Amino acid sequence: MVTPRSGAHLDRNGRKGSSATLETMPAPSSAHPSPAASGEAPLDPSLLAEIESALSAFLAESDIPANLRAACLHAVLAGGKRLRPILVLESARAAGGSVSDAMPAAIAIEFVHAFSLVHDDLPALDNDTMRRGKPTCHVAFGEAMAILAGDCLLALAPVAASRSRHHGAEIQRELMSGSVRMIAGQVYDTLKGFPEGLPEARQVELIHHNKTGALLEASCRMGALAANAAPSALDGLTRYGRAIGLMFQIVDDLIDATQTAEHAGKATGKDAEAGKLTYPGIHGIDGSRREVERLRAEAEAGLAPLGASGARLRELVDFLATRTR
Ligand code: IPE
Ligand code: IPE
Ligand code: MG
Ligand code: MG
Ligand code: MG
16 A cells, blocks of 8 residues: 655645646555555564563663653654564574564664664754654754664664673674764765765665665674574575665665655655755666566575575565565
């Protein structure tokens, strides 16, 4: 189900306004009919409930002031698809591991993700007032607290990951290297600094592989490590994670260009206005959709070494390729 963006949208400051409307995102071809066709994530509700309670329990036991805890809870628990923890847990299961062994890594990566969103929304970066349909952290708690809550979540993440049963040190290394790549991607996105002479199409690929792809790829690798996976499974999950990581940000760009803020739960129509380098900006809507299809095939190829145990991750690709929020 595609919700087309109307002419009216929220601008940089969250005000209603109108802007040139890009063409509506075309309905994806449904060569792979699945729950994703309805726009619903094919996610296991009991797994989602376990993630929510592990996130809350970890924050509840952290020794931090009550006001900082409130800001962290707002950033972490105010909704969200939980894609990164799901990827950790499903990658672990696909590689023969257990949910409980992978849960520390799963919540750790969600803490880094929540940090990245709090700082991404700050006035100095994207200056957004709505996230997941609610006020952004700095709107709710002030800018100083939002900066510090982000810092706190980034610092809590390796503490959570260190509780992993297998390969704790490697999992923490993946987590923090992915975080560094995400921050580098945010710098390319916001402040440039590209290698000299890099063509625009390569610049946007570099931004997206890093600012968003890095944490998704790290999620899959951390899940594999938590499962003590064989090298062929780790390689396959890395290939899968890299493909869906880039795909995820291309679809995010398409959502910004084609959906309403009401539907997306965050301001839309902002990337073009802010002069961001995006896939639709460079390749057009149809060209971006074709790249999503290419990456879907690439992700599925990554799952080949996992055979039937990759089924849930395969379903997730359909959702990621067709989501509208
Ligand atoms: C939003 O990520 C930021 C990007 C990397 C594009 P999500 O779309 O996963 O955000 P939530 O966690 O579901 O709100
Ligand atoms: C953000 O990309 C990626 C992060 C590292 C947070 P965007 O700026 O496009 O994400 P949204 O659209 O605000 O969620
Ligand atoms: Mg941004
Ligand atoms: Mg943003
Ligand atoms: Mg975006």
